[in-house]
Amino acid sequence: MTDRVYKLIEIVGTSPHGTDEATRNAIEKASKTVKNLDWFQVVETRGQIANGKIAHYQVVLKVGFRIED
Secondary structure, eight states: OOOOOEEEEEEEEEESSOHHHHHHHHHHHHTTTSSOEEEEEEEEEEEEEETTEEEEEEEEEEEEEEOOO
16 A cells, blocks of 8 residues: 545535435535545534424535545
8 A cells, every 4th residue: 555645624515405415415516626535524513493493404524635646
C-alpha cells in the first residue's frame, strides 16, 4: 500500500425525507466538483420542526479526499 495524503472538508446535506437521503445528497453533490472522495463521517444530525412535525433534516459530514501526486 502506498502512502496517501487526504484533505478534509465539511459539508452539509439536507432532505425533507430523512438523514440517509440528506447524506446521499451531500456526497453526490460534492462528488461533482471534488475529485477522489474516499470516505465520510457523520458528525452532526439536526433538523427543522414545523407544526409539531419534522419538516427537514440536516446532516453535517466530514469528507476526506485523496490529494493527487
